[in-house]
Amino acid sequence: MAETRNAETRNALDGTTISYDISGTGPAVVLLHGSALSRAIWRGLGYVKALDGFTVVRIDLRGHGRSAKPRESAAYAMDLLVADVVAVLDAADLARAAVVGYSFGARVGFSLAATAPERVQKMVTLGGTFRPQSGQVAKVFFDGYLDALRTGGMQAFVDGQRLDPQTRAAFMANDPGALVAYFERTEAEPGLDESVLPELDLPALLLAGTRDRERYLDSRRAAELMPDARFVPLEGRTHGSTLFPPDEVLAEMLPFLRS
Secondary structure, three states: OOOEEEEEEEOOOOOOEEEEEEEOOOOEEEEEOOOOOOOHHHHHOOHHHHOOOOEEEEEOOOOOOOOOOOOOHHHHOHHHHHHHHHHHHHHOOOOOEEEEEEOHHHHHHHHHHHHOHHHEEEEEEEOOOOOOOOOOHHHHOOOOHHHHHHHHHHHHHHHOOOOOHHHHHHHHOOOHHHHHHHHHHHHHOOOOOHHHHHHOOOOEEEEEEOOOHHHHHHHHHHHHHOOOEEEEEEOOOOOOOOOOOOHHHHHHHHHHHHO
16 A cells, blocks of 8 residues: 655635645545544545545545644635645645546535636536535535534534434534534635536546435536536435545546546
8 A cells, every 4th residue: 555645734815724644646636524524534435445546535625534624714715725635735746637526525616617727627526516605504414503512512413414424423513613613604705606507627537326416406507507516416415424435436547547
């Protein structure tokens, strides 16, 4: 197995510390995780092993994993999140990379492609959307999720959901104050307007589960509007089961990344 190098860098806009790691050799692929998760999911679910032949960069998005965890909602503005990814690319001496994002990571991927297209060679979104998320996050977690976090912390957050042990452990590792600030900003972010999508002319592969209705419809719509995008439905999958088991996803993703 290729050696993994752990590293940190700072966002030039606000100084936030971002933790990441790099392994392997070959074309660069940046992996961006979902809400309340961390870069660990990509190794745990088998994606890092499957990406043999690539330089794999896994980022802990701010508020998650080993990265800094600000507790002010303004710290989670999308322009700052995009700048975090750019800071990692700069620190890793990568002019461009393919970007693979799940859920929250996919939203960052769309915004990165829109505002820093010169840094994104191609893009894969998994259970992703470009639209505003106000009122949508509760459909992924549960009604009242934000109040539960505010008053009961991570315990109340996980108790409000039916979770497998691995996901429960991953969620419990979060800082509840940082996660509240992150979700508050997520609910307020404007997303991208549909008019932006025809300008995203990079190669893109958009996947979403057929039981993940909003992300399914949004991913399909994005593929219709983007000049070089393809939509792949994942039959029977919910938002939470988008990534696992990985075989069906990898069967589409690996040829796309290698092409």
